[in-house]
Structures are given as C-alpha cells and as structure tokens.
Amino acid sequence: MKKTSKIYVAGHRGLVGTAICRNLATDGFENIITASHSELDLCSQLAVDDFFAKHQPEYIFLAAAKVGGIMANSSKPVDFLVDNLRIELNIITAAHKYKCKKILFLGSSCIYPKLTKQPITEDALLSGSLEPTNEWYAIAKIAGIKLCQAYRQQFELNAISCMPTNLYGPNDNFDLTSSHVLPALMRKIHEAKINNKKEVVVWGTGNPLREFLHVDDLAQACLFLMKEYNSPEIINIGTGSDLSIKELAELIKNIIGFDGNLVFDTDKPDGTPRKVLDVSKINNLGWTAKIPFREGIKSTYKWFLENN
Numbered sequence: 001m002k003k004t005s006k007i008y009v010a011g012h013r014g015l016v017g018t019a020i021c022r023n024l025a026t027d028g029f030e031n032i033i034t035a036s037h038s039e040l041d042l043c044s045q046l047a048v049d050d051f052f053a054k055h056q057p058e059y060i061f062l063a064a065a066k067v068g069g070i071m072a073n074s075s076k077p078v079d080f081l082v083d084n085l086r087i088e089l090n091i092i093t094a095a096h097k098y099k100c101k102k103i104l105f106l107g108s109s110c111i112y113p114k115l116t117k118q119p120i121t122e123d124a125l126l127s128g129s130l131e132p133t134n135e136w137y138a139i140a141k142i143a144g145i146k147l148c149q150a151y152r153q154q155f156e157l158n159a160i161s162c163m164p165t166n167l168y169g170p171n172d173n174f175d176l177t178s179s180h181v182l183p184a185l186m187r188k189i190h191e192a193k194i195n196n197k198k199e200v201v202v203w204g205t206g207n208p209l210r211e212f213l214h215v216d217d218l219a220q221a222c223l224f225l226m227k228e229y230n231s232p233e234i235i236n237i238g239t240g241s242d243l244s245i246k247e248l249a250e251l252i253k254n255i256i257g258f259d260g261n262l263v264f265d266t267d268k269p270d271g272t273p274r275k276v277l278d279v280s281k282i283n284n285l286g287w288t289a290k291i292p293f294r295e296g297i298k299s300t301y302k303w304f305l306e307n308n
C-alpha cells in the first residue's frame with residue numbers, strides 16, 4: 001500500500017472507521033475515499049456496484065457493520081443478521097469484480113463458541129455453539145470470513161479477516177439501549193456523579209470477564225495487517241488481558257471520581273462468561289497493543305465530556 005494508493009474505508013463514521021481514517025491520515029496516506037450513509041447505502045447491491053465502478057478503490061478496510069451491545073443484539077435479530085450479510089456480500093463481491101488489490105474484513109471475537117478454551121485461539125472458529133445473545137451478528141460475521149476465504153480460493157482475491165476483541169474509544173456509541181458495556185458504564189457513572197446519585201445499576205452479575213482494546217490500537221493493527229499479512233486464516237487483535245465487569249465498573253468509577261455504590265441487576269443477561277483472545281499470532285508477527293487501559297479510558301472520558 002503506497003501513500004498515494006486509493007483506499008476506501010467503509011464505515012468511516014463509526015468507532016472503527018473513524019480510527020482507521022485518523023491513523024491512515026497520521027501515517028501520510030493521502031488518497032482515502034469515504035461515503036456517508038446518505039451518499040451510499042451499503043445494503044444496496046446496485047449502489048455499492050455503482051460506487052466501485054466509479055471510484056475503483058485499490059485497498060479496502062471493511063469496517064462498516066450493524067453493531068450493538070448485548071440487548072440490541074438479542075432484540076433485533078433480523079437487523080443484525082440481514083444488514084451485516086448484505087454489507088459484506090455487496091462489498092466483497094464488488095472488491096472482486098473491480099479488481100481491488102486487497103481487502104481487510106473486520107470480524108469480531110463473538111464469532112467464537114460460547115464455551116471455548118480461553119484465551120481463544122483462532123482455531124476455535126466453528127468448534128462449538130455460539131453465545132445466543134449475539135448469534136445473529138456472529139453468524140453474519142462468520143459468513144464474511146467465509147466469503148473472504150472463498151474469493152481467495154476461487155479467484156485469488158487478496159482478502160484477509162481480523163477478529164478484534166471488545167473495542168472502545170472516541171466516537172463510541174453512548175446510547176444506553178444499544179451501546180456496549182464500557183461506554184454504557186461511563187455514561188451511567190458520569191450521570192450519577194453530576195446528579196449526586198448514590199448508586200449505579202450494572203447489568204448482570206458483574207462476574208463476566210471481558211478484554212478491551214482501544215480503537216487506535218486496533219487501527220494500527222489493521223494498517224499493520226494490510227501491509228504485512230496475506231493469509232486466508234483469521235487473525236485475532238486484542239491485548240490478551242481481561243477483567244470482570246465489576247472491576248471495569250470500579251475502574252471507571254475511580255477515573256470519573258464517583259464514590260456511590262454499584263447495584264447488579266441480575267434480570268439482565270451476563271452473556272458469555274469469559275471472552276479473551278489469544279494474541280500470540282499477531283504478537284509474533286510484530287504487532288502489540290500499546291495504549292494502557294487506564295490511559296485509554298481517561299482519554300475516552302475526555303472525548304465524551306467534550307462531545308456529549
């Protein structure tokens with residue numbers, strides 16, 4: 001990928017897409033193309049085909065997806081399955097048709113079975129049943145991986161797939177009905193503090209273990225893989241360390257400066273008990289996450305205060 005290469009970032013307004021654009025710009029890439037939802041409906045095959053015919057991108061970061069936290073995922077199965085299948089199929093098919101040089105597809109750690117050996121190695125894919133709270137999204141993402149592998153095998157399209165762990169950072173979704181846990185707790189704890197509340201409700205038991213990666217680390221990993229990785233095999237991106245939801249809530253409380261109590265609403269689902277990725281494959285290739293968790297949460301909170 002040259003500094004002048006034509007690079008299309010699909011999903012450039014989301015958490016991941018904004019970070020990829022930011023990091024591409026910082027690294028001197030000057031020919032980045034994007035299209036907002038009103039300019040290009042990625043669920044429309046015709047619109048995507050027209051866009052590719054017109055722009056002929058050389059490299060593609062496929063970061064567009066319908067995403068959401070545990071409640072959104074389990075309550076809107078059609079949206080998560082159909083929209084994601086359409087987006088992937090339209091873009092990957094067009095990447096082949098218009099002879100793009102390389103495409104990076106972003107999957108998710110939720111493609112792995114609910115109860116699998118931890119930390120999760122890449123070979124756990126399709127070795128067991130999925131976590132029911134996000135199986136619709138997971139099935140669509142698994143189809144995306146298989147599309148990449150199929151296009152590589154049959155047509156030699158240089159399509160690679162990476163599996164990021166739970167992400168956080170600037171431009172995250174802070175809407176409490178659809179967000180993931182980290183931005184949700186940040187917002188709830190912030191609002192409890194400014195409204196002098198005595199407690200904050202945390203969904204589930206607080207026991208599930210999760211790993212979190214700052215989205216700027218993810219973006220650097222994506223650039224690294226676009227330059228260095230050319231294999232049909234999926235590759236994990238994460239930190240390799242996890243903590244409990246209770247520990248996460250305590251950490252955010254400490255950073256925000258809220259000294260009320262945490263109340264656990266066990267009517268809400270816990271989801272998968274533990275999700276931490278084995279990242280030895282990408283580490284051995286020469287990439288590791290750099291942003292310390294506490295620093296990442298502090299800068300994300302600063303962004304939240306300035307933007308919400």
Ligand code: GDP
Binds near residue numbers: 271
């Ligand atoms: P998951 O990693 O796919 O399970 O998705 P989430 O990030 O939505 O949830 C992770 C864990 O955090 C689950 O055990 C949730 O029950 C828990 N959790 C605690 N409080 C919240 C909250 O306010 N919002 C969300 N989304 N999850 C929460």
